[in-house]
């Protein structure tokens with residue numbers, strides 16, 4: 316419930332008013348520029364909340380008139396308010412690590428690792444993630460760059476896509492990796508001209524080192540979760556849809572349950588169950604029971620997640636035609652197995668989400684969904700394709716026809732060196748032109764839900780929106796954007812991050828828009844992102860995040876600039 320003490324800095328005066336017949340709202344927010352995502356009332360100046368839900372949305376005058384003696388009134392001074400952001404594809408990281416995203420140079424990677432290492436004196440190991448080869452001179456990662464700053468502690472940093480890791484000399488020694496170490500199955504220990512390991516460990520070879528990391532205790536996982544939830548709230552996220560494909564670990568499940576019990580779950584958290592080949596009826600019953608028992612709670616189970624292919628960068632995404640250089644990727648399922656398994660989950664009433672990146676895997680997913688609908692009959696199923704990066708043009712209309720959701724990640728369209736120098740050349744110009752096709756999905760009438768794929772990419776929705784509307788890097792390159800025909804408007808991107816993401820988890824009646832009756836999830840922004848240039852969007856900050864009427868994040872600047880007035884004037 317609402318704690319008024321938390322609002323003390325905002326509430327200077329609450330005037331006494333005569334008691335009214337109807338229960339006055341707990342809080343009223345006025346002088347805002349509200350973008351509601353609700354086509355019935357797209358814009359408003361004010362809204363009121365009670366018991367964690369919106370009870371009024373309208374003009375300043377109309378909403379103010381509802382105030383009672385205990386109603387707190389918050390003047391938002393003309394700031395932009397949008398519905399709380401909903402990340403439709405998010406993962407709880409396995410462990411704490413230094414974030415190396417967008418480092419751009421070895422110097423930045425070194426600095427971030429040193430800074431991070433200082434914060435974890437109780438453990439030897441320093442773990443990081445998020446680098447790309449282009450961060451290194453000659454695009455060649457080498458242990459010497461880590462040895463230079465952290466020679467005495469074992470260091471291992473994963474690349475952005477999780478297909479390779481770089482270890483320092485100390486970590487190699489701890490793992491016993493030297494010039495005589497053979498390559499493990501499905502992995503490769505990179506060596507220099509003299510046969511010495513460079514520290515770069517590809518695919519399964521990475522686990523020679525990462526397998527030695529000390530296991531997390533239950534409390535480690537709990538602290539990790541709390542830190543991630545606080546970060547999510549600071550980015551304006553009020554809902555997270557966890558897309559793990561193996562189900563939560565016992566530690567993660569108990570951490571989430573503990574957070575919920577202790578009132579520390581700062582978001583609506585939708586967890587997944589695994590999509591298992593030929594799951595037994597008992598398994599399916601258990602998944603259905605988990606979903607039904609958690610319905611309407613902050614921590615709830617929804618979909619079953621499965622993987623159909625890998626990634627373009629690793630040439631494991633399953634394509635209909637060969638990559639430039641050969642190979643069509645690695646499909647993980649036969650169509651017959653997939654059809655049978657999806658149909659069984661579908662018959663049990665479970666929502667399915669399939670990771671499919673290449674046009675071949677995307678077609679497999681659509682075929683399986685079509686097959687399930689054919690044999691199980693019509694129903695509102697909302698099965699999803701996750702990432703859906705390079706769809707065949709011919710398959711675009713099938714999303715709408717089948718009611719299948721395109722779960723896309725705007726930030727994947729960032730035209731950084733990895734995209735321009737590896738991804739695009741691998742698929743070639745025709746397929747690159749339909750990669751991350753946000754506009755094509757919208758034009759085809761597909762329901763598109765935005766997510767980040769955190770921790771692979773940063774979770775900041777404003778960065779995702781920036782990328783969706785510009786298809787540029789943060790530096791504004793290339794000038795017109797990467798395949799600019801697939802840019803979309805700020806409004807469209809906002810809808811995908813709010814209302815559409817709620818629809819993608821069957822929650823559209825309860826959240827996703829600022830409408831009377833829905834849970835009060837909203838964000839106050841430092842700038843009006845609907846009126847600013849795209850570049851200014853990158854400087855925009857979340858000032859206040861409210862989830863189900865509860866304040867989950869506040870930037871100190873909001874308190875500084877706010878002015879509170881007497882109620883009911």
Ligand SMILES: [Zn+2]
Nearest residue numbers: 404406558768
């Ligand atoms: Zn993912």
